[in-house]
Amino acid sequence: xxxxxxxxxxxxxxxxxxxxxxxxxxxxxxxxxxxxxxxxxxxxxxxxxxxxxxxxxxxxxxxxxxxxxxxxxxxxxxxxxxxxxxxxxxxxxxxxxxxxxxxxxxxxxxxxxxxxxxxxxxxxxxxxxxxxxxxxxxxxxxxxxxxxxxxxxxxxxxxxxxxxxxxxxxxxxxxxxxxxxxxxxxxxxxxxxxxxxxxxxxxxxxxxxxxxxxxxxxxxxxxxxxxxxxxxxxxxxxxxxxxxxxxxxxxxxxxxxxxxxxxxxxxxxxxxxxxxxxxxxxxxxxxxxxxxxxxxxxxxxxxxxxxxxxxxxxxxxxxxxxxxxxxxxxxxxxxxxxxxxxxxxxxxxxxxxxxxxxxxxxxxxxxxxxxxxxxxxxxxxxxxxxxxxxxxxxxxxxxxxxxxxxxxxxxxxxxxxxxxxxxxxxxx
Amino acid sequence: xxxxxxxxxxxxxxxxxxxxxxxxxxxxxxxxxxxxxxxxxxxxxxxxxxxxxxxxxxxxxxxxxxxxxxxxxxxxxxxxxxxxxxxxxxxxxxxxxxxxxxxxxxxxxxxxxxxxxxxxxxxxxxxxxxxxxxxxxxxxxxxxxxxxxxxxxxxxxxxxxxxxxxxxxxxxxxxxxxxxxxxxxxxxxxxxxxxxxxxxxxxxxxxxxxxxxxxxxxxxxxxxxxxxxxxxxxxxxxxxxxxxxxxxxxxxxxxxxxxxxxxxxxxxxxxxxxxxxxxxxxxxxxxxxxxxxxxxxxxxxxxxxxxxxxxxxxxxxxxxxxxxxxxxxxxxxxxxxxxxxxxxxxxxxxxxxxxxxxxxxxxxxxxxxxxxxxxxxxxxxxxxxxxxxxxxxxxxxxxxxxxxxxxxxxxxxxxxxxxxxxxxxxxx
Numbered sequence: 001x002x003x004x005x006x007x008x009x010x011x012x013x014x015x016x017x018x019x020x021x022x023x024x025x026x027x028x029x030x031x032x033x034x035x036x037x038x039x040x041x042x043x044x045x046x047x048x049x050x051x052x053x054x055x056x057x058x059x060x061x062x063x064x065x066x067x068x069x070x071x072x073x074x075x076x077x078x079x080x081x082x083x084x085x086x087x088x089x090x091x092x093x094x095x096x097x098x099x100x101x102x103x104x105x106x107x108x109x110x111x112x113x114x115x116x117x118x119x120x121x122x123x124x125x126x127x128x129x130x131x132x133x134x135x136x137x138x139x140x141x142x143x144x145x146x147x148x149x150x151x152x153x154x155x156x157x158x159x160x161x162x163x164x165x166x167x168x169x170x171x172x173x174x175x176x177x178x179x180x181x182x183x184x185x186x187x188x189x190x191x192x193x194x195x196x197x198x199x200x201x202x203x204x205x206x207x208x209x210x211x212x213x214x215x216x217x218x219x220x221x222x223x224x225x226x227x228x229x230x231x232x233x234x235x236x237x238x239x240x241x242x243x244x245x246x247x248x249x250x251x252x253x254x255x256x257x258x259x260x261x262x263x264x265x266x267x268x269x270x271x272x273x274x275x276x277x278x279x280x281x282x283x284x285x286x287x288x289x290x291x292x293x294x295x296x297x298x299x300x301x302x303x304x305x306x307x308x309x310x311x312x313x314x315x316x317x318x319x320x321x322x323x324x325x326x327x328x329x330x331x332x333x334x335x336x337x338x339x340x341x342x343x344x345x346x347x348x349x350x351x352x353x354x355x356x357x358x359x360x361x362x363x364x365x366x367x368x369x370x371x372x373x374x375x376x377x378x379x380x381x382x383x384x385x386x387x388x389x390x391x392x393x394x395x396x397x398x399x400x401x402x403x404x405x406x407x408x409x410x411x412x413x414x415x416x417x418x419x420x421x422x423x424x425x426x427x428x
Numbered sequence: 429x430x431x432x433x434x435x436x437x438x439x440x441x442x443x444x445x446x447x448x449x450x451x452x453x454x455x456x457x458x459x460x461x462x463x464x465x466x467x468x469x470x471x472x473x474x475x476x477x478x479x480x481x482x483x484x485x486x487x488x489x490x491x492x493x494x495x496x497x498x499x500x501x502x503x504x505x506x507x508x509x510x511x512x513x514x515x516x517x518x519x520x521x522x523x524x525x526x527x528x529x530x531x532x533x534x535x536x537x538x539x540x541x542x543x544x545x546x547x548x549x550x551x552x553x554x555x556x557x558x559x560x561x562x563x564x565x566x567x568x569x570x571x572x573x574x575x576x577x578x579x580x581x582x583x584x585x586x587x588x589x590x591x592x593x594x595x596x597x598x599x600x601x602x603x604x605x606x607x608x609x610x611x612x613x614x615x616x617x618x619x620x621x622x623x624x625x626x627x628x629x630x631x632x633x634x635x636x637x638x639x640x641x642x643x644x645x646x647x648x649x650x651x652x653x654x655x656x657x658x659x660x661x662x663x664x665x666x667x668x669x670x671x672x673x674x675x676x677x678x679x680x681x682x683x684x685x686x687x688x689x690x691x692x693x694x695x696x697x698x699x700x701x702x703x704x705x706x707x708x709x710x711x712x713x714x715x716x717x718x719x720x721x722x723x724x725x726x727x728x729x730x731x732x733x734x735x736x737x738x739x740x741x742x743x744x745x746x747x748x749x750x751x752x753x754x755x756x757x758x759x760x761x762x763x764x765x766x767x768x769x770x771x772x773x774x775x776x777x778x779x780x781x782x783x784x785x786x787x788x789x790x791x792x793x794x795x796x797x798x799x800x801x802x803x804x805x806x807x808x809x810x811x812x813x814x815x816x817x818x819x820x821x822x823x824x825x826x827x828x829x830x831x832x833x834x835x836x837x838x839x840x841x842x843x844x845x846x847x848x849x850x851x852x853x854x855x856x
Binding site: 069075120284285307317319346 | 497499500501502503504506548549551555558559560561709712713716735738739742743745746747748772774
């Protein structure tokens, strides 16, 4: 089988004014949709975080992709690799999100090939990844400090395509009461049974108060997580961690770097999780040497695809690391891929992060995927089990063209409401 | 798809009187052939070292296998695992070969499922393992100290089925000249470009002399390896290693255990390789902590199959371990599986071990697989690219029935020629 066509379509999804360590979400989150068609007439699809930079890389990979055998990922990956200088862990950058681009090219092509293969041989992607171990994948409620309002055209009062929960949920959440109310509303809608708060926004004492309020509201049976996005000093993180010991399931990236994480981990009786200090295979030996975390929050968009994520799962199994999953703002193709991966990895034993409730629009046929009691049933059908809605793709591509954004920059967006605001790698 | 039938056929292959650290090869080497048939009418096959113990385990796994989906390895593996107590690294034992049995069940079922899948979707197994990175796999000449004679019925002067090189090569090899002559004969026949000597048989000085004779005979362009099978003391291994520094490609298991291996590795400027001190995922953290070896000699029969071997390859890539491949006496189904795995693992960068030249018979259609210039071309066709020759299988099963062997025991065989000989875990 040979790949005959590669189509790259940048889209923009309305995104609410969510606060994080790097500033404020812009009204649109950029994603890139990739379609690979083979000479058997079957098309495989993928979605990556995207940016104009990633799109340029995908274009540069085109020569390697066209004519390649989708069944031979090793050869295709090597052909892509030859077109780019190797990315290093430092290329990730200091922001909450990962700035690497070539890993996203691997991810997009790997996922699209697997969808193409699955649709060609009538198997779900999860079976191509070793086999379905769970047919419902639990996700977590992902809470954000948030300004009043919504994303995309909703920010300006209109968006006929918006159908999601977030379209109706325009309340601000800037204190413990607001966070608890957001949690109640999200759980009422989706049924999530674990809660994560994106921290690193307000002073640690305020975020600890929010976590205590969540515990008071939901009790000890709802696992809680806090993610200060590496913005805290070691001494701050240790003091906060000790207060959080009785109430957290895990403590995500309180500090920056493997050595600092290890220092906090030694001092605090909490499992530490990361998607910032150990985000590539090159960093695994350092993780083992330092003992920097208990749980790695994988993300197939940044670890180089679904098959590379199986390698990560093997490493985690071998070294006693837990495995959970990180998320960025995304649509249903990424959600389907995440769900197939989580369905196929025996040692993925935590509820998975997802921003999905915060997006309103959808690019897949049939509209937004539905959680049941906080879990997503594995999409039915071969491959990823989802297909592109062409009209929705056209509308979301039009969003991309009109919004004028070329990459994620939460600092600029924050400066619009807080003039002079600057990102700091360590703040408290 | 569902598995509807499991057929387990023990066979015995004629095996010459090869010497090793545990004694002497018996006239027959036991293997077990596994066939899985699915409800689409397709049959997948596998071969494992086998023994009556392994056959009993395979029988005990039958209930988990029948009715299982061959595409869902995770579920099938878990169902098998529930039927057995977990094996530990200690279950491997002290002998050159691995005494674990459940890992062989995983391996047999994994390989047969992959062959079944490949034949069902018209893809080579190597493409199911990530994709073909090399379509010819280099193997190494595997030399043995050897008594005069041959294996199987040839030991008694007749075996009409014997067609291999070893049927004609009945010379003894008990000194450097004999080893060099064996190497010349094997290389003339198969074209191998790397040489391994199975050591741990004679005093270290004699084996060093053999290695020097090989270097003198073949020059610096033919990589050499020596495997004392962990029989040497640390001080012996260090002294010998220093003499071998100028001539070895790698130094395989000179001593027993990760700590001893690390001590030798620190003292000697040679890459250390192992298939004895790091043979399971449970031992990988110790390998990293000790720094016990540079190269792991994987073996899909003992690491739990081809997919588990991909996990091992990921671990080796992540921790800078080289990867090569161990072998036992085997027929063409194992050889095909080893070749597909080696074809699909980018970081398998050494010529692979194989005992194949030492066997004469074959169980696959078309007879013995042919090396070209020391490499085996990836067998053509879907799945493993080999199929069972029913007449040959019947004949080799008859060998098994008649030979009366139930497991490998080189000590008993050695005692027939050297009364009172005892295996020692450390000898020199």
